[in-house]
Structures are given as C-alpha cells and as structure tokens.
Amino acid sequence: MEILKQHRVHGGTLNYAHHQSASTGTKMTLSVYMPPGKGPFPYLIWLSGLTCTEENFTTKAGAYSAAAKHGVAIVAPDTSPRGERVADDPAYDLGQGAGFYVDATQTPWAPYFKMESYVARDLIEAVEGAFPLAPRRSIFGHSMGGHGALTLAMKYPDLFKSVSAFAPIASPTRCPWGEKAFGAYLGPDRDAWRGHDASLLIEAGKAAPFDDILIDQGTADAFLKEQLKPELLEAAAGKVGQKLTLRMQEGYDHSYFFMASFVSEHVAFHAARLA
C-alpha cells in the first residue's frame, strides 16, 4: 500500500493510496479516511456508482464529520481496474469506471474486471494490513455501488456487520444498466446473473442475515423507474422476513447532493452495529 497524498479532514486523515491487487492484476487506487485517535477503528467500505473514481466520495459526500464523531474509518475504492492494457468501452456504463462489483468471465473483461474478489478479499486484506483497522466492517454504496454493497453483503454476510445503500440498482437482471453490464461481463446465460442480483439474492436467502437494511431513494431520481426499482428489494425482503427500511426521500435526485443530505444517518446506522 503506497500513500499518494494526505489531507487533514475533521481532525482525522484522508489518505489517497494504491496497491497491487492479485484479483485484477493491476494497481488499484482507493481512499482511506482515518478518524482522530489511534485505533484500531471499525470501518465502512463505500462503493461508488458509474463513472466514479476513488475521489468522488472523498470530495462530495461530506461523510467525514460523522465518521470522526463516531470513530469509524471509511475505505472507498475505485470502481474498476484502470490503465491502457485494461479493456474499456466508450460508453459510461461499461468498462473502466463501471466494474459492477462482479468477477467477469467473458472476453475481453475477464482478466482484469474482478471487482467482487477485489473488494471481498484483496481490498480488505490490504487496508487491514496497512492501517490500524479492526476486522469489523460494514458496507454501503450508491447506485451501481449500492448494488455492489447489497450483493456483497448478501454473498459474504460473515464479512460485514451491516449494509445500506443510496439509490441502489435493486435488480440488475431486470434493468438496462444491469442487463448490458451482466451480458458483457458474465455472458448471455441469464442463470449466471442471478448470483449478482441483490433482490434475487435476498429472495433466495435461507436466513435473514442483517437486523435491518437501510435504503434511501430520492423520488425525483431520473433513474428511479427504469433502472433502480427499489420496490423489488422491498418485495424480496418481505418474502423472506429480512427487515428492510426503504425511505423514499421527497424531491431528491440521483446526485451526491442527495447522498450528502443523508450520509450522516447512514454512518450512524453502521456505527451502532459496529460498536
């Protein structure tokens, strides 16, 4: 883990760093906010949405005041491998910046786009080795990153104490963003997609691993009806008795302004479960 840049923020330290990932075969960039004090600190993993790098969350989310107050760190990785030898696509919703937190099986994505393994294994090992972090984690994210947070939490419930999301892609097997990305990364067999769909994972779960799942969704979000469909998450949770709190936030859109308005409540939600 090489620290590239540091900023003092709210009494703690924001680190920009990169490290070699065995899963992606590339250097992966990330940010790590450490609250004031010595640690070890429990931490949140933040997964960003389409087009984001490790930087959007750091500058726009306004989460560090709450992180400092609660004594939790926040780790925010990039949304995909990057570089000239890494496959890409001109569209904003495929390739670099659009890893969808799955392990690709298809050419030309497979060798590098292993974001599920990256987050669930390499990232956790790397940050816990390099920073004074306790092995107590929660996970949250926005849009594509909300999908990532929910699917990884349902697939690896032992890794995370809690999960929440802002405007997540609730069911990528049933929306254009997801169908395009999963078709490219996982191939045409839709059966292979089911294990990466938060609503289907919740519905298929034999247990309800979390005491609650917090979802915030803006009612003025331009992607709400065609892409996000939070009602599918709510219905899936209802079927299996997984408590899920879906808050429809009046007038909010899909931007970081929406997240910034509620991120302190998400940090508090996780802090209570990490204590």
Add this chain to the structure above:
Amino acid sequence: MEILKQHRVHGGTLNYAHHQSASTGTKMTLSVYMPPGKGPFPYLIWLSGLTCTEENFTTKAGAYSAAAKHGVAIVAPDTSPRGERVADDPAYDLGQGAGFYVDATQTPWAPYFKMESYVARDLIEAVEGAFPLAPRRSIFGHSMGGHGALTLAMKYPDLFKSVSAFAPIASPTRCPWGEKAFGAYLGPDRDAWRGHDASLLIEAGKAAPFDDILIDQGTADAFLKEQLKPELLEAAAGKVGQKLTLRMQEGYDHSYFFMASFVSEHVAFHAARLA
C-alpha cells in the same frame, strides 16, 4: 435571473442560475442555496478562490447542513466574468477564474473585470430580487475569496453584518499573487492598490466595524508563508482595536477538506450575527 438547475439538499434547494450583470457586461453564473421553509432568509455570500467557478463550493464545502440548521441562505458567485470575448491569461492566477474582487482599470481587463461592483451591487440586487432573501447579509470566502470577503466588508461595512475567511490572502500588496493581479488589473501605481488590501484597509480604518472577524488558517498550507501571511491581518487589527480571531489549525492544508472541516463553525458565527 434564470434558474439553470436545481437540487434538493438537506431539505432545502440548491439553485444554479445566471443573470446579466451591468458591471461586467456579461452573464454571471452563481449558486443560491435556500434552506427549508418560506423565508425571507438572511444570507451569506461566499467568495471562492483562484480557478474556482460557482460550483466548487456547492459540491465540496459541505456547508448546507449548517445553513439548513440555522435557516440562512448561501449565495456563491463565479470568481470572474467568462466567455470568448472576455480577456484571459494562460496562467491560473490571472484573468478568468481569478478576478480578485476588484474593478480593473487597465487594458485588456477593464471592460469586464468589475468584480467589486458586481458583488457589492449587481449580485446583491439580483439575488434579493429573485429569491426570498432578507436584506441581512454576511460575507466569507477562501484564499483569493477570503481577500475579497475581507476587503468588501471593510469597504462596505453597512452591507454586511459579519465577515470571516479561510486562508485569506491577507495583504495582496505584499505577496506574489496579489502583486501580479493588482499590477495587471490596477496598473503599476502601487498607491492604487492600497484600497484593495485587507490588512491596509483594517489598519487605515477609523472605526472597527465588526464585533469580531473569524479567520481559520491551516498550518500545513503550502501557501501560508509566501502568499497568505495572516499575521499581517492580526497585526493590523491589533493596531486599531478591531477584534480578530485567528485560529491556526494544526496540520490542515489549503484544500476544500480544510474548509469542510470548519465551515459549520463559520456558518454558526454568521448566523448568530444575522439573527
């Protein structure tokens, strides 16, 4: 005033807008955050630093939580006129994005670079005409904008209830950024510069118009010694009995991360004086 875009933030509404300015002869862009409720609201004018547009503050400062809580609006204009017919310079610290909040007298800047008149007259008239704002204002800013806030407050004390700054250029007549900009905008006669130097204005003041002036400055700011020199402000205030609170913030740099860490305290400082 034409509204270009709106976002719900912390229960209020962030507006991006533009309007024709008589002073600059151009369309000037700005942001206006209105807190929840009907108003009329007192408001803060935020002046940004070099290279900024009306957008840096909106996305990075994290000020709207405090604004919503205290019921104050925040108006943040662009840092200069813009456009193809407006003079510019390849350097980041002159021309578009670097208006320095003065009325230029020199070619090629004079016809457009009238940022003092723009802020002190056109901006105030335009926002108070277009939004439910009370004629109760305070002013604050960062770096070049801290210089702007302090000089405009000292020159127009009747316009503003209070003033504060983050890492202001304390004395532009005595630092490279100021000497370059004032030489270009105001010409070689240094006597013409004195009326736009916060430290000299405070020192020359016959009255001490504000009950306190709040200044935050990071100790790890790369521009501290050569460009910012807050000790000159402190000395000037001391000479004339103007109370000034200079807080040297250990380890903070010149970025928006520094401002985001203390902006809530500045909003509270002004809200108490606008009540």
